[in-house]
Amino acid sequence: MIPTTEKASPDMRVFEQLESEVRSYCRSFPTVFEKAQGYKLWDTQGREFIDFFAGAGALNYGHNHPAMTKKLVDYLTSGNIVHSLDMATKAKEEFLKRFDEVILQPRQLDYKVMFPGPTGANTVESALKLARKVTGRETVISFTHAFHGMTLGALSITANSFKRHGAGVPLNHAVSMPYENYLGDAVDSLTLLERYLEDKGSGIDLPAAIILETVQGEGGINVASSQWLKQVEQLCRRWDILLIVDDVQAGCGRTGPFFSFEAAGIEPDIICLSKSIGGYGLPMALTLIKPEFDKWAPGEHNGTFRGHNLAFVAATEALSFWETDTFTKETLRKGEKVKLALQRMADDHPELEAEVRGRGLMAGIAFGETDFASKVCKEAFTRQLIIETSGPDDEVAKLLPPLIIDDEGLDRGLAILEESIKAAKA
């Protein structure tokens, strides 16, 4: 266990004075960070923090991975092109080839690669546009507790009412359907969707696409079963609806395999990737499109930072993790370890009505009492563990450690979490 530092907290005044009120995480973690390595962060006071947040899933390979640092420094010092819009570059070519060889081909997946603007929201916006173009339909079906981004199109399929309200205009062309287990065990949540689709009098227009996260991160670590995902895929096939998997947070190995849907054996028509695809936390996003749906006209969706070559360089290096199945296996093993630890905490404190959730290293513990998860995270921060809440009522403490974390790091983090739970109860 790390002793709580006695040092004075860094001065946050610059941020308070100059930055907009919209700032968020710097309020939960009120210090100024300076250094980072792997699963560790250090603030300007030299305090060391364990990172169980990992850039909200953008740092699956940890902070500042040395092999990537080296590639980036080499790239920068060799006069290679850094910004290139969507022009062809050697760095992009290498990424494309490597992605094809290491990710697509071994999985027998056939997708065209689109580089939208380098944010999760932008890959989602591109997916929605394409699905509507291909089908000539407008409605998109998303799910309760879904999070897909904060731009207007992505927000229309995001479920959180606080975030939706921020739009300032009504959010339309989307219908939110119950995610698996939304109505408890008694009701098959797809019954309603299927009934809506097959009934010409349902009031729900035939959709262009169904978009989903296989594990809902912001929504509270809700895990869809393989069976449910397959059923959704079947509904899509039956009515020629495009299936979009938003793998921005759950992809890139977070749940074990590279794509979060691999275990389910489904084949989405469009896949949205961002966050960890850039390897090093550099802005990058991909939209993968089945060739038969790649109906874009040139430039029909574009953006200035599609060609961020530093991200290509780091991303290419990051793909090395995927040459064998070791990385997946290790993630699953650590995931089990986390799950057991969390379950033990839940069992030790039955009065918290805690529920353990997750798949791979995307885990959470939900608490019955309002605000309890927030208290836990606050206590954790004073103990130098970075961990965040999720869920519509912030009722879940969410664990997203870097996948490269070692057992010592995991153990230390989990120990702090346990201690924080106890402190939050006091």
Add this chain to the structure above:
Amino acid sequence: MIPTTEKASPDMRVFEQLESEVRSYCRSFPTVFEKAQGYKLWDTQGREFIDFFAGAGALNYGHNHPAMTKKLVDYLTSGNIVHSLDMATKAKEEFLKRFDEVILQPRQLDYKVMFPGPTGANTVESALKLARKVTGRETVISFTHAFHGMTLGALSITANSFKRHGAGVPLNHAVSMPYENYLGDAVDSLTLLERYLEDKGSGIDLPAAIILETVQGEGGINVASSQWLKQVEQLCRRWDILLIVDDVQAGCGRTGPFFSFEAAGIEPDIICLSKSIGGYGLPMALTLIKPEFDKWAPGEHNGTFRGHNLAFVAATEALSFWETDTFTKETLRKGEKVKLALQRMADDHPELEAEVRGRGLMAGIAFGETDFASKVCKEAFTRQLIIETSGPDDEVAKLLPPLIIDDEGLDRGLAILEESIKAAKA
């Protein structure tokens, strides 16, 4: 003049096979780029190109500026934190302080700084959301030939019909009004807008905001006069409408001063910055908000890549250009040079019905004949000059050289352009 190379063109097959049909600039500039420095690019065959496109305005300081390279390499090799969501970091703090000292304070501007997702579209989306929240109104007024981005909210205020059509859903809550001179000299384009606003029977709902570019880049290098901008500001004040200046392309010195609206003496309520704000072509965006309108709730607009520290590092270094007014003066001087050269070309070829447009180093030459500008750009590429078209019918050859270009570079580029015009006529 650079002799056209005899070398074989690089192989584009990887891009054609693996990348989506949506790719665009790699079709106009069909080669594989590898190196870059200042205003020059080299492809994998070693051919040297002059860059009059500058990352569509993202590279005002040129490719791979040595001082920034050094800072980036130092940052990377010192174990500093690279990805940090919107947590407070030393790199971010330095950027904020420097931006305040070098940009805001000397101009007596008082704005809170928001870091949206690192794209131009995202800063625009954040501006629209905030304006709607602050005013409780829905409609936003934009202008003919405007370009503000490709996500759903930004697209709703983008004028180009091809791009709009890509939305796949109707684009609403926005009204497109005539930009200055849209109807020629005879009609004051703001007469209609003013009449609409003051008339309770106009059919145009009172807007939350008016958003504009002071020079329309994608729209064909249309320049608004200071007088027109002031009139727009007055309309905004009269009806409590927020004035948003989208300075994504025209800002960061492109027209001479840091902000494109400085000459007009207006003070927008919200300013959108991206592209060159990152200094080095790294993804970054800012939304500047007058303090009285900074009504965001924490996290009401967020995103994973708000805290891209490499961009902060380069951006901070880039601000050094703004410590004196030399940079502005040089840009204006070069802008005049370009304008004179373009005017001479126009005069030499009266049959082309060419019209010279622009401010600072944001210049264009419009041609009467359809497709002629495209032919010119194509010819230029074979002569190793990178230059693109703009305007609703691609009728304008647009010149966006890096601001740091020297006279030799400018002369060489302009000479190729002239030669390309001649070739296109043949």
Add this chain to the structure above:
Amino acid sequence: MIPTTEKASPDMRVFEQLESEVRSYCRSFPTVFEKAQGYKLWDTQGREFIDFFAGAGALNYGHNHPAMTKKLVDYLTSGNIVHSLDMATKAKEEFLKRFDEVILQPRQLDYKVMFPGPTGANTVESALKLARKVTGRETVISFTHAFHGMTLGALSITANSFKRHGAGVPLNHAVSMPYENYLGDAVDSLTLLERYLEDKGSGIDLPAAIILETVQGEGGINVASSQWLKQVEQLCRRWDILLIVDDVQAGCGRTGPFFSFEAAGIEPDIICLSKSIGGYGLPMALTLIKPEFDKWAPGEHNGTFRGHNLAFVAATEALSFWETDTFTKETLRKGEKVKLALQRMADDHPELEAEVRGRGLMAGIAFGETDFASKVCKEAFTRQLIIETSGPDDEVAKLLPPLIIDDEGLDRGLAILEESIKAAKA
């Protein structure tokens, strides 16, 4: 039983040549009608038809009720004002007083009376506008298989996909939730709605109103239970949602009591009436509003034919039916008779998988086989019974005889229906 006439059918050519393709019922009932009385119609060939359709519910008091005819003729021949916009007239005053005395006061109901344009769609549009104004919210929740009208607002909450498609624009600001038993016995259809409302992460914005028909007419004669209606009312109270009952088809005694919701003991915030409120089939509509929600500004919703005095005259006379409870009792008695007869038909033909539905004299028999109900109605027409289908797949033969029908008429109609079922099977 009425023998099928040998006479030649009337010539429909005028309608085919001059009237738009949109015409509908004249295709199902291809003859030219001339006379009508009570539950009978006669065409220009003198053929007598029994009317089990009753103007789609607009003729609860039968065709050309003699007492109303007399009042109308007296009114017309006395020089009384016929058209008066929404100016005060003696005829309107009498209607208002009579409606208050005979309908509202005895039921201890307190509503302000609004006269929208004289169509069902218009009362619905006025209800939606008012609910949105009062609550400041945009979304309205409607139900699967709902029908509320064909103008854009009413259509947005109408479930039928064919009708929705006619809008030509996306239909927004509305969410269709499962009506009672939509998902069968196993699932309480309100569970989902309640969950959606109480969950801040449901993706469904808090609605301005819930609008429903207690018996869905166009939707296939789906009957909501009192318990379900009460539960909906409770949900509305819990979240300050306005409850709108669209009693256009089910009201005015169609299900027994004057308002269809009386049995359930609920008190809607807004009630929509049209069809039979005019007594004689004359265009008229009412919107009843709880006084606390009567937040209209003068003229905020208006229309030319709000003051249709002939309708007021007939409507006032029609209220005489409601001075005692005899009319209600008789309707319920006849409803039972119809139900028994239909059930017998269903039992006699188990292979038709027929299901009997309804309340009061709003009854239906659904058939398992596609198109069978249409065949039955076609056969019935040749036997001189007017009866229509309903339901999203036209799978239900719908019985809406005038409430004033006598037992002989009912028996004759039911006999023809039975015969038609047999004929349709052949």
Add this chain to the structure above:
Amino acid sequence: MIPTTEKASPDMRVFEQLESEVRSYCRSFPTVFEKAQGYKLWDTQGREFIDFFAGAGALNYGHNHPAMTKKLVDYLTSGNIVHSLDMATKAKEEFLKRFDEVILQPRQLDYKVMFPGPTGANTVESALKLARKVTGRETVISFTHAFHGMTLGALSITANSFKRHGAGVPLNHAVSMPYENYLGDAVDSLTLLERYLEDKGSGIDLPAAIILETVQGEGGINVASSQWLKQVEQLCRRWDILLIVDDVQAGCGRTGPFFSFEAAGIEPDIICLSKSIGGYGLPMALTLIKPEFDKWAPGEHNGTFRGHNLAFVAATEALSFWETDTFTKETLRKGEKVKLALQRMADDHPELEAEVRGRGLMAGIAFGETDFASKVCKEAFTRQLIIETSGPDDEVAKLLPPLIIDDEGLDRGLAILEESIKAAKA
């Protein structure tokens, strides 16, 4: 001049207590009307009023026209069918034939006749739906100061901000363009529209239809010139846009000829009729559709009161006015008389900055001072003349006397108006 009555005003309490706050005209004309004939009204106190409002244009043939009364009474007393949905009836057949013979054929017009719900709003909604279906486009262009109705679709193309605000949801899919002279003489208001249509970068999506009133009634009696109407028609032809003329208020002879656009020599693709088409003030509406655009599926737009046979009977009789051109000539003659009288009033009171407007018997006098027109109308009412304001600021006193008014009636009304102007000035 009629002496102001000394009698006590009728009691309005029933209306105040039982009717919704939305009531409007009964506030401007606070008495209870009982009798009516031609251009005269009598209240329950026996006071006689001259009607210069004519049911907002629904009573072109005056109140209770004797020939129509007779037909209606005959129809009612002969047991003829009154309500018939859209089934074929003898009364409808006669109307269709007569309309074809008297209106369409002599004008060499070829239109299919659609009977939408019996309100002006409903014919407009049907026109919008059809135009969108036929063209596959969504946007509709309407004009400043337009009024097309209060249901959601019709409201989206209505310009008045108070009325628009009542929608409670944003009004979309429509663009309001300047009506003729909206920007004064200096600017051709169609220049902007034409520029918008021909420019792919205008930000205005190619519309399905342009809808207009040739004389804007609610908008302030704004008269479009024949030349302007022809230009609009040419724009429609050039871009395959449907031209919809909303002749609800200006049609049926109000401006002289049966259709208000006849003088301009244009041929709309869709024509909306209501108000006076029913002859007697009975609810009725028609949508006339060029055969090539009659692409409705059966029942794609429907309604309960499409088959209001009393309206057909009165409407058929009313067509007798159109057998010769006498009626048109008389209307034009009276119109000139009104115009001269109004101009004289304007000239006599230059300080009122009055402006005379109108065509045929659709006339208005606009005043410079706010509220002056309202004062005039109020004074007129005390002098027993019914006259209303129009325009976005109620700045116009609008004259819509029944077309059948005799010279004595006109003179008396105009004399009261003049006296009221004087009184309002005091």
